[in-house]
Amino acid sequence: MKKKSSQSKKTPKKKRATAKKTTTKKKSAKKKKRFLKKELEIYREKLLNLKDDLIKQIQEISDESLRKSQQEASGDISAYSLHLADRASDAYERDFNLGLVSAERKTIMEIDEALKRIDDNEYGFCQMCKKPIAKRRLDAIPYARYGTKCQKKIEEEQER
Ligand SMILES: [Zn+2]
16 A cells, blocks of 8 residues: 655645636626615516506506497487486596596506616616615605606796
């Protein structure tokens, strides 16, 4: 049996790469990250749920208006004269519903924009002053484009 002696002692010290592994994934370094990925996913989820709800609501409203207009189309004249008052309120309701639907459509668009901002890593920043939007605000309105201050400014300008 041979004694291994001299050989094993001379293990050359491996130079360990002390430099940290640099992840070469493209990351726009200058952009400050507002949220963790996990948080963004929660917002995304919220936005998607909200969008689903809105789509359902629009669907319900248009189903109902369709049903009503079909009723009207097949309705007889006596019913018409008897329910003039009803019909007036129907018309009002229809206008109201139309307004509602367009408001909801607009919100859906805002949601889509917000989802895009998540993908672009711009979510959570005011589109006007580029400052972070308060988390509290985002929790209430996840599709908020502007911080409270800028939003107020915009609304004031619109009122003029
Ligand atoms: Zn702002």
